[in-house]
Amino acid sequence: MNNESLWSIFINASLINNFVLATFLGICPFLGVSGKMETATKMGAAVTFVMVISSACAYGIHALLTAIQAPFLELISFIVVIASTVQLVEMFIKKVSPALFNALGIFLPLITTNCAVLAVALFQTSKGYNLPQSLIYSFGGGAGFTLALVLMAGIREQLEFSEVNGLVKGTALVLFVAGILSLSFMGFAGLGG
């Protein structure tokens, strides 16, 4: 059992151990979808949504597997459950809200294989969070992911207007920016434990 307060879990997941900038998970959407502010916010929202849902599922799966004494099946079960949950959520959204489905578009199926989502499920189990703690943890993780994406998108939109040396233009410059962002997020380490 873990006695962390919900507030500290949220700060921890979103800022101090930001999934993208401190633990380096989910780097591919961070580099791939951060070109425009609009898509970055949508992607962030979609990831947060999927993280919270899969966190709840992972909590249930963990309880089940502990009951039948087969915790070594956790990883494979998480993968299967997350993939099918995303599939179900996609169908559900397509039926209920075509507008939201069009807005999220290709991002939903892409999240199926996002490592940050799987990491939430694995970390919350290893830290021994209960259900509310898990949900706050995943929501914090999603919020941190969105924050990182939005920051990156803002910087990249500004960079479009500046003159950049041909040698570092494009992906190289984005990686520089990512490194500097990550460095600055290290400053949050003093906030908590």
Place this chain on the structure above:
Amino acid sequence: MTIIVPIAALGILSLVLAGLIVIANRKLYVYEDPRIDQVEEMLPHANCGACGFPGCRPFAEALVSGKALPGKCSVSNDAGRLAIANFLSVSVGAEEKRVARLACGGGKNVSINKAKYTGMETCQAASLISGGGKGCFWGCLGYGDCKVVCDFDAIRMNEFSLPEVDVDKCTACGDCVEACPKGLFSLHPISHRLWVACKSLEAGDHVLDVCDVGCTACGKCAMDADNNLITMVKNLPVIDYNKNHHTQVPIQRCPTGAIVWLDDQSGVQRGKESKKIIRKGDRHLGYS
């Protein structure tokens, strides 16, 4: 016994999930226009994006909803476009065919290298080393990055290491435009036959030291152009294609042959003034 538990657990888990998805697929079925699938089947499946849509399926959706006309697809042939138009009872919507044009005439026969480059044989790599070994900083490096990225086999490197576009095969997908590190390719309607085949921003006769067909920015073409058809911008002639550009006068006025006339049958044509300087073999000066 121990192997039974994981097999059973995972088996049940996958069955439950599969069942849920099957049920969801039935219950949450969303009606989609069946014509989208049929139209997609009639498209060439190239997913090249030349139509301006992300791929063939989004294009098919746009066709069915009437937001686009079949003529936008530049990969399909006339019969294919007509079949889709008839199927959807719309007009074909003739778009003028666009092709990739190369703004450089500096093959090995007319241009020199100022340095010997011995790295990776790609333009992208060569251009990173001080712009490549070519005498002209703006010119084609000739390693054929454009030929490699072309999915339609429309670009071939000629005997002077200069890419030639097969206008019949070119679909104006824009891959070569992105691939060229010198930015020499651009997409133009096929009727744009009057063409400035040079990108050198330098002015003066020393341009000719590195390339026989370079533009020296002499301005003869702009000086007597009808109705300001040609203007000089940054030491290069710029043709205003909104004006009457179906004239071969400028290629005769150009003393170096930087302005060319692109003909489907006979290929690149240069003016009489410049013809005498076009060599048949390599230009042996500097490094080769």
